[in-house]
Amino acid sequence: MNNIVIDLHSHSTISDGILSPTELVNHAHTKKVKVLALTDHDDIAGLVEAKKEAQRLNMIFVNGVEISVTWRKRTIHIVGLHFDSNDKNLDKNLSLIRSGRNERAKKMAHGLGLAGIDNAFDGAKNYAQAGTLGRIHFARYIVERGFAKDIKSVFKKYLTQGKPGYVEHEWAQLKDAVKWINDAGGVAVIAHPGRYDMGTKLYPSLFAEFQECGGTGVEIISGSQDLSQSKYFTNLANEFGLLASCGSDFHGPGISFREMGQNRPLPSDCIPVWHNWHELHESIQ
Numbered sequence: 001m002n003n004i005v006i007d008l009h010s011h012s013t014i015s016d017g018i019l020s021p022t023e024l025v026n027h028a029h030t031k032k033v034k035v036l037a038l039t040d041h042d043d044i045a046g047l048v049e050a051k052k053e054a055q056r057l058n059m060i061f062v063n064g065v066e067i068s069v070t071w072r073k074r075t076i077h078i079v080g081l082h083f084d085s086n087d088k089n090l091d092k093n094l095s096l097i098r099s100g101r102n103e104r105a106k107k108m109a110h111g112l113g114l115a116g117i118d119n120a121f122d123g124a125k126n127y128a129q130a131g132t133l134g135r136i137h138f139a140r141y142i143v144e145r146g147f148a149k150d151i152k153s154v155f156k157k158y159l160t161q162g163k164p165g166y167v168e169h170e171w172a173q174l175k176d177a178v179k180w181i182n183d184a185g186g187v188a189v190i191a192h193p194g195r196y197d198m199g200t201k202l203y204p205s206l207f208a209e210f211q212e213c214g215g216t217g218v219e220i221i222s223g224s225q226d227l228s229q230s231k232y233f234t235n236l237a238n239e240f241g242l243l244a245s246c247g248s249d250f251h252g253p254g255i256s257f258r259e260m261g262q263n264r265p266l267p268s269d270c271i272p273v274w275h276n277w278h279e280l281h282e283s284i285q
Helices: 021-030 047-056 088-114 120-128 135-145 151-159 174-183 199-212 227-239 278-284
Strands: 035-038 060-071 074-081 187-190 217-222 243-247
Touching: 021 035, 021 047, 035 047, 047 060, 060 088, 060 174, 060 278, 074 174, 074 243, 088 120, 088 135, 088 174, 120 135, 135 151, 174 187, 174 199, 187 199, 199 227, 217 227, 227 243
Parallel strands: 035 060, 187 217, 217 243
Antiparallel strands: 060 074, 074 187
């Protein structure tokens, strides 16, 4: 399995990526990815399309989703993998989260309007198309209007805490998100933990509570994490009996932390989250 390129975190136009599910799978294929999960934010609408294309290209496709969670007044993300995409309870609860996203977007647009950026809601929706509306779509609109030079500048000036377009929001509870995933036959994984900037006291608390809720794994390798972070989270995951996952968190060419196919391999002292996915092992053999 060491030579197989596995990417279990990616996004399409269903949420905040810039490639359609079909285009994303084709891009992954050109980067030699063999095992791919599509993990759009709070939405599984792209899974059928992506799976069909992956099968055509003789790739192994894993159902995925990235669920928005509020934990101790912080927003974190939990990736669900290898679940039944027809699970009605999961689909219902993701729909409720998306409704909350829409309400948040209206409040964001109001705040941006007060800062002189008009028509932000409609402008962001044009970028989201039929997908889930998120901060990245507002950022693209703001760059288009010339209020900032690039996406990074938009977040710093307009979309982070204390800025005109930032809106506090209560997402799903950690225990609920994990339960939805588990009940659908999947595994729950803490996404890109290095991005939460919690410090050495809060991370163990998060990992402990996550494990107690029935969580399975942690993204040890992520597009936004460096080697020292990966080592730290490897040790912490092993301490709490959590498995290891990896993903680029790819959103599209030129706007991602890391290109597909460029993730480092998992450390040798990790147990992969896919270690007991029998169909994956059978397909690769």
